[in-house]
Amino acid sequence: MTETLTETLRYAAFSTDPAGGNKAGVVLGADSLTEDEMRAVAADLGYSETGFLVALGEGRYRVRFFAPAKEIAFCGHVTVAASVALAERTGLGELLFETNVGEVPVAVAAGADGVLRATLTSVEPYTEPIAPEDLAEALAALDWPAEELDPAFPPLVSCAGSRHLVLAAATRERLAALDYDFDRLAAFMTAHDLTTVQLVWAAGPTVFHVRDPFPVGGVVEDPATGSAAAAFGAYLRALDLVPEQAELTLHQGEDMGSPGELLVELRPGDARVRVTGAAVRLPD
Structure with a gap:
């Protein structure tokens, strides 16, 4: 189902400690945001990157990534953060992100320690x-x-x-x-x-x-x-x-x-x- 309300979340990626890792902004329901508005949100958050997600269908999202100074073609830590954020809402499993560089599959699973971890598969390198x-x-x-x-x-x-x-x-x-x-x-x-x-x-x-x-x-x-x-x-x-x-x-x-x-x-x-x-x- 398509997101109808814009919601901004903040995560630390590649860490289980909020004091560690890379801070990421995750904006759900970014359907109505213009590119200038995305830039402004990313600059205001001040993290290295913020991701803007638009739901396209079951487990499928269009994602754009913005640093404070420019749009970035692909961002791994925001992909991980966004995937965990979505899994916390809709459950574990497979996701597909449509990015500026192509489709990036992501799988979210819970480890024996109960921690959710996301695995992204890159485009062809x-x-x-x-x-x-x-x-x-x-x-x-x-x-x-x-x-x-x-x-x-x-x-x-x-x-x-x-x-x-x-x-x-x-x-x-x-x-x-x-x-x-x-x-x-x-x-x-x-x-x-x-x-x-x-x-x-x-x-x-x-x-x-x-x-x-x-x-x-x-x-x-x-x-x-x-x-x-x-x-x-x-x-x-x-x-x-x-x-x-x-x-x-x-x-x-x-x-x-x-x-x-x-x-x-x-x-x-x-x-x-x-x-x-x-x-x-x-x-x-």
């Missing part, structure tokens, strides 16, 4: 190289010396709904020391149609710590980034850095005091990437 001069500009904007990159993880642009430049730090200390030129990095990312820069450090073969500068959205850093997690899964597979069947754990937000956990699954014979996370409603 792709990767592409980055030119040496473009890499040099990205590193200059980040103030990261090239010798502090991890050579085991070469720089690459990866997309599983939105584009991210993947850069790997050689040490946890390098990842923690994030202090970049906001305007310079925003200009570089805009020129290359990047949503974030996915900064990673390998804590083990399947465990990574990640950070995502997000100046193009008007936000210094995104605390937990589902679209970048999907892109990173596609990146690892494209470079044969993980087995064909793999389950990855990404820790994000720790350096911001808002820790979250993103689970990434790769399946043999399926190029799409699955990203799973919990979400919890924020206190009113």
Whole structure:
């Protein structure tokens, strides 16, 4: 049934603690809102992204995502938050989100701990190289010396709904020391149609710590980034850095005091990437 009243909800995605994860706005019944009104709501909430949902039929929704500064093609943490919000209202099961990048199936299930977790399946991913001069500009904007990159993880642009430049730090200390030129990095990312820069450090073969500068959205850093997690899964597979069947754990937000956990699954014979996370409603 189509939503008839607009309702704005607030969730923390990729966390079971309202103090952690990535805060998301979820606007149900957004049928009557204009694009300018969606922008205004997203800017007023001030989260890295807010999702606007229009019900199309049983379990099917049109979704648009807005950061405070612009519309975003696809947002993973809002997808997780919105899916959990819908499941709390209508029950567990399958959902289908029609986004600007295509259809994104989502399954919501309850774990043995009773926590609701949503698993999104990305659109078909792709990767592409980055030119040496473009890499040099990205590193200059980040103030990261090239010798502090991890050579085991070469720089690459990866997309599983939105584009991210993947850069790997050689040490946890390098990842923690994030202090970049906001305007310079925003200009570089805009020129290359990047949503974030996915900064990673390998804590083990399947465990990574990640950070995502997000100046193009008007936000210094995104605390937990589902679209970048999907892109990173596609990146690892494209470079044969993980087995064909793999389950990855990404820790994000720790350096911001808002820790979250993103689970990434790769399946043999399926190029799409699955990203799973919990979400919890924020206190009113």
